[in-house]
Amino acid sequence: MRVLLDETQLTTGVHGLADEIDRYYGNQRHLTVIAVMTGSLVLFADLIRRLSMPQRVGVVQASSYRGGTTSGQLHVDAKMMIDVSGRDVLLVDDIFDTGKTLDRLRSMMIEFGANSVKTAVLLHKQRDHAVELRPDFVAFEIPDEFVVGYGLDYLDMYRNLPYLAVLEPAEIEATASEQQP
Numbered sequence: 001m002r003v004l005l006d007e008t009q010l011t012t013g014v015h016g017l018a019d020e021i022d023r024y025y026g027n028q029r030h031l032t033v034i035a036v037m038t039g040s041l042v043l044f045a046d047l048i049r050r051l052s053m054p055q056r057v058g059v060v061q062a063s064s065y066r067g068g069t070t071s072g073q074l075h076v077d078a079k080m081m082i083d084v085s086g087r088d089v090l091l092v093d094d095i096f097d098t099g100k101t102l103d104r105l106r107s108m109m110i111e112f113g114a115n116s117v118k119t120a121v122l123l124h125k126q127r128d129h130a131v132e133l134r135p136d137f138v139a140f141e142i143p144d145e146f147v148v149g150y151g152l153d154y155l156d157m158y159r160n161l162p163y164l165a166v167l168e169p170a171e172i173e174a175t176a177s178e179q180q181p
């Protein structure tokens with residue numbers, strides 16, 4: 001595993017991201033902050049505690065990388081969503097890769113009647129994206145490699161790593177064979 005961002009760099013990046021969001025919304029405007037599960041859970045916990053405005057927090061589940069390192073069919077489960085009608089919504093995700101996840105969720109929030117929808121990500125992959133949407137707030141630009149740690153998984157492993165690392169092809173293969181039941 002090759003460390004791309006260590007704990008100190010991640011902390012600095014998350015603080016910078018929070019400052020940028022604070023500057024945009026100010027500390028008075030009420031915000032509905034939605035975590036895109038599962039990958040954003042570590043970032044989300046760190047980020048919302050650095051934001052100064054009054055917040056309602058909620059979660060939505062979106063998954064498209066089941067069992068692999070490439071994007072497949074996107075499944076969204078909004079059963080646990082809180083009401084966003086008439087609210088200013090900030091969607092928080094760990095990574096913007098193809099962009100399909102945030103693009104779909106942004107459309108859903110608008111369909112649910114949100115007053116405004118912005119998107120914040122820890123990582124923005126430097127590649128051609130499949131959608132026109134670009135995230136509003138980004139902590140880090142990263143190369144087009146499969147990364148794990150700080151919430152990001154491969155086969156549900158590695159989310160607990162305190163750093164972000166590139167998973168090399170041999171490690172991808174080894175993890176896949178180890179995870180066979």
Ligand SMILES: O=P(O)(O)OC[C@H]1O[C@H](OP(=O)(O)OP(=O)(O)O)[C@H](O)[C@@H]1O
Pocket residue numbers: 036037038039040062063064065066071093094095096097098099100101102152153
């Ligand atoms: O920009 P995209 O190509 O849509 O990729 C980004 C999404 O991929 C990952 O989720 P994943 O589908 O792996 O589910 P998870 O959050 O449960 O790990 C990540 O957490 C983002 O939500």
Ligand SMILES: Nc1nc2[nH]cnc2c(=O)[nH]1
Pocket residue numbers: 065095097098145146147148152153154
């Ligand atoms: N773990 C992980 N999940 C992703 N989802 C989209 N891109 C990535 C990535 O590079 N790593």
